[in-house]
Amino acid sequence: MPASGSGRSPVASAIEVRDLRKTYGGGVVALDGVSFAVAAGEVFALLGPNGAGKSSTVRILATLSAPTAGAAFVDGIDVAARPREVRRRIGYVAQASGVDPTATGRENLILQGQLYRLPAAALRARVAELLDLFDLEAAADRAAMTWSGGMKRRLDVAMGLVHRPAVLFLDEPTTGLDPESRSVMWEEVRGLARQGLTLLLTTHYLEEADQLAQRLVILDGGRVVAAGTPDTLKAGLRGDRVSVELADRGQVTAACELLGALPEVASVLVDGTVLYAQVAHSASALPSLLAALDRAGLAVAQAALSRPSLDDVYLHATGHAWRGDGPGGSRPGTGGDGGPGGQSAGGGQRAGGR
């Protein structure tokens, strides 16, 4: 066990988290027993709405926060017991940008490298390389306060990479970015993944996790509610989904019982006035579902059918529909929230509050 031994985990995953718990002052439970492991070279996502515990998990892994209980390991090294060794191995890109706005991009990178004690000549070369890689050369010697949000975010990532870490944490790397900057960032992440970097990214965008992650866990209320590859998670649902929104809230219970009794329907979940029916083939099931509701005199406001998505995985795991950051939040580019440091019980609150 890590507590009794040298602090090295017996199974050396790049990242391992065991039954992690975190309660902040005031009794706010951010993490309520989170466990997962990330293999070296893997792109792994923590997916969840604001307040799910994503940032809290990453802050513990980045040595910024001590867990209330449980253990976390990077490269097999216990984060709580040997934080200094962990810091040399990791790059940390926080949810709130860590760019010093009064310094230029180059100065930001150089200071970062100096604090990792990189030799001056090697550091200059590395900084030039990163400015080139992230397409920041043109603005490199301007104060970062004059940069666009997307450029600052790329500088954040470049700063996290200056010392060539084995593991990079990206906490909400695209929150608040416009769609174009977001797709640029996705390309950067894919490029880093191809170089064999271990990447742990958090996101509240379902599509982002689906696009980038080889494996993911879905966090909700400080717990892991689902884990696997995007494909296996979706396949695990077996079948399609029909969603039916009722016109009258008072008829929800009756409609739920009615649909649940139909032979085509495997299960029904309710969220407000919307019923989600799990069916083998949505296109053939839809007419009979609507006909059954019509016969029973239950008015339908609208109906839709869909192939399984991570929305459904989330819905299935938590029993409530995805509300990443408000209406439309699951679709990058249309998110209502915008700014970084959105409110959450865990990381967001801290990012905004201190």
Added chain:
Amino acid sequence: MMEAAADLWHLFVRLVRANLRMPVFVVISIVQPVIWVLLFGQLFRAVTALPGFGADSYVQFLAPGIAIMTALFGAAYSGMGMLADIDRGVLDRLLATPVARGALLAARILYSAAQVAVQAGIILLVSAAVGARPHGGAAGIAVVLAVAALLGAAFAAFSNALALLTRRQELVIAAMNFVVLPSTFLSSMMMSANLMPSWIRAAALFNPVNWAVVAARAGFEGNWQLLPRHLGLLAAFTLAAAWLAGLSFERYRRAG
């Protein structure tokens, strides 16, 4: 140790560079003390005529006092920079690197000390131009700068401690405003102790700002026998402030 010293230097350079990038700030921090010297020097010029004041030239009396006042005002709001780093996520980003923890705080204290020492030097130059003479010679000038730096370090440390404990700009400003002016006037900065009401003279004995004023004036006048005790008290005060700031930083990190 070497690594910590290098970290401290790099972080110190960052702060110096940030302020030099704000020409308005540089100009104000030079012009303002000059105005103090010229304004107060004129306004209170007649006080030396009061029986028992104990000095012939008011500018001569005032110069070390204004050097200390500038140190106090210049350092008291140092915690605002720490709060800006916290709010911008810069502090967290730095804490995730192997940087020596203490250097993050020490750089701000050192920066304030250096800044107010430079300002004190400018004040002595301006004062010399209007007739103040450092009777303590080069050693006396060094004492004024060192005392300004020590007091600046102490108030920078307090300011950072407040910032780390409260994480609120308004509270740092309010608390420092509450301390700065009263401690200025409960000292012999502008008025000879001989002419103070007895209760203020008594309060001044326990006022670190007054220790700094007395020590700086002792150096400036070459009045050496007053120096050791006041310098010693001030150094102890500065150490206590630094210790408190260190505790606050630890507390901040543990709350993470």
